[in-house]
Amino acid sequence: MVSVSAIVIQPLPRDQRCVVPTQRESRHPRSDSPNPSRRVNEAFRPGEPGTFVGIGKIANTRTRAEPRLRTAALGTALVFAVSGAQLGTWVSRLPAVRDRVHASPAQLGLVLLAGGVGSLVSMPSTGWLCRRFGSRTTVAITAVPALLALFLLGLAPSLVALGAVMFAWGLGYGCWDVAMNVQGSTVEQRAGRDWMPRYHACWSVGGIAGAAAGSVAAKLNRPVALHFGIAAVVGALLLAVGLRVFVPDRAPDAHEHRQSALRALRSRRLVAIGLVTLCTVIVEGAAADWLALFLVDDRHTSAAVGAAGYAAFAVAMASGRFAGTPISQQLGRHRAVGVGGITAIVGVVVTVFGPWVPLNYLGAVLWALGVCLIFPAAISAAGETPHRPTDAIAAVATLGYGAQLVGPPLIGFLANRVGLGHALLVLVVLGALISALAPAVRARRR
Numbered sequence: 222m223v224s225v226s227a228i229v230i231q232p233l234p235r236d237q238r239c240v241v242p243t244q245r246e247s248r249h250p251r252s253d254s255p256n257p258s259r260r261v262n263e264a265f266r267p268g269e270p271g272t273f274v275g276i277g278k279i280a281n282t283r284t285r286a287e288p289r290l291r292t293a294a295l296g297t298a299l300v301f302a303v304s305g306a307q308l309g310t311w312v313s314r315l316p317a318v319r320d321r322v323h324a325s326p327a328q329l330g331l332v333l334l335a336g337g338v339g340s341l342v343s344m345p346s347t348g349w350l351c352r353r354f355g356s357r358t359t360v361a362i363t364a365v366p367a368l369l370a371l372f373l374l375g376l377a378p379s380l381v382a383l384g385a386v387m388f389a390w391g392l393g394y395g396c397w398d399v400a401m402n403v404q405g406s407t408v409e410q411r412a413g414r415d416w417m418p419r420y421h422a423c424w425s426v427g428g429i430a431g432a433a434a435g436s437v438a439a440k441l442n443r444p445v446a447l448h449f450g451i452a453a454v455v456g457a458l459l460l461a462v463g464l465r466v467f468v469p470d471r472a473p474d475a476h477e478h479r480q481s482a483l484r485a486l487r488s489r490r491l492v493a494i495g496l497v498t499l500c501t502v503i504v505e506g507a508a509a510d511w512l513a514l515f516l517v518d519d520r521h522t523s524a525a526v527g528a529a530g531y532a533a534f535a536v537a538m539a540s541g542r543f544a545g546t547p548i549s550q551q552l553g554r555h556r557a558v559g560v561g562g563i564t565a566i567v568g569v570v571v572t573v574f575g576p577w578v579p580l581n582y583l584g585a586v587l588w589a590l591g592v593c594l595i596f597p598a599a600i601s602a603a604g605e606t607p608h609r610p611t612d613a614i615a616a617v618a619t620l621g622y623g624a625q626l627v628g629p630p631l632i633g634f635l636a637n638r639v640g641l642g643h644a645l646l647v648l649v650v651l652g653a654l655i656s657a658l659a660p661a662v663r664a665r666r667r
Contacts, residue, residue, distance in 0.1 A: 296466035298423040305427025313435020330633020337625020339391025347399035348615035355471035359400035367393030368453040375446035406604035422542030428535040436528035493661035495620030500651040502624035537586040541593030555663040562656035565591025602662040
């Protein structure tokens with residue numbers, strides 16, 4: 222038996238001693254270890270906060286997780302691109318659809334309104350769906366019906382039928398939009414990277430591809446139904462590829478009841494972000510809804526040239542968003558949004574008053590560069606909400622899509638009275654409002 226007095230405590234070598242950080246070092250972690258709380262959270266399995274993996278995993282988790290997160294980011298970007306391609310496909314053939322059902326600008330505005338109503342019906346519950354089933358399942362069960370509705374838009378024989386299909390398309394498309402943004406926010410938060418502008422850049426790339434294909438189909442006089450059917454099948458195949466690599470983000474709460482995400486709008490900041498989103502969707506959506514028609518009707522171009530005008534808009538959107546991360550970091554998110562609102566005003570004015578088609582195209586490019594970073598900035602700002610960011614994203618996106626209840630009919634009715642070109646000048650007021658509300662999207666410290 223060993224006596225306690227016989228134990229001799231030997232000092233450890235310096236390289237084996239446990240160094241306790243000072244109070245100052247504890248409050249101010251070293252700069253080469255960013256976001257310590259996130260490193261600790263990585264000791265838990267993603268989606269299973271109650272399951273501890275081990276402290277030994279923390280040091281190597283980021284290195285091992287990054288390839289998977291990058292793959293998930295690519296899959297998310299692909300889903301964004303498919304979504305953009307569907308919208309680009311639709312708007313590129315809008316003149317042909319308008320002519321088939323013999324719609325006036327006001328009637329077409331009401332038909333487009335039906336799509337916005339459908340989105341507003343489904344979007345408030347998307348945050349709950351994503352927590353309950355995960356964004357992967359939510360995208361799958363909403364995107365496939367939206368693709369089917371796109372095909373049916375090419376077959377609608379009357380205004381009433383077109384409005385009904387637009388409503389169904391809006392139901393699926395709006396929920397799909399929120400769910401893919403939730404996945405994008407999840408991936409960028411876990412990776413600690415600002416990837417949201419690039420997701421939306423890929424959405425714009427999809428819009429370019431859809432509009433370019435629509436321009437070719439219009440030039441070759443291909444049937445709208447055939448064009449939309451091919452686009453829907455290709456979109457479904459690409460969706461299957463992207464959804465396979467989504468990261469799990471299901472976070473059910475056993476005591477939670479289904480409720481609208483609009484309950485999250487209890488702070489002035491979120492309301493202001495929602496208003497910025499609303500104005501942005503009107504300004505951006507006006508290009509999708511009316512730019513091709515403006516070029517065809519007011520500048521007397523062919524349908525192919527009109528579709529190419531929206532393609533130029535989409536190219537500028539994608540370019541601005543791919544370059545947007547360093548711009549936002551240099552200026553600050555809120556300053557980039559403020560400058561964007563002013564640039565959009567200049568673009569709309571040049572588009573409307575430019576006497577030559579190349580000048581109209583230049584205006585469309587400035588228009589796109591102005592609004593390109595605003596929607597991603599609003600989604601990122603909403604995703605920084607401490608509690609239930611899925612509801613915050615859904616609420617802000619719902620307010621944004623509420624623009625479709627205002628924008629198309631407003632511009633359509635004004636176009637009947639003062640002409641489409643002058644009706645588009647209402648976007649100047651909205652650009653000024655975006656710049657005024659820009660401080661609401663200021664980045665919060667992480």
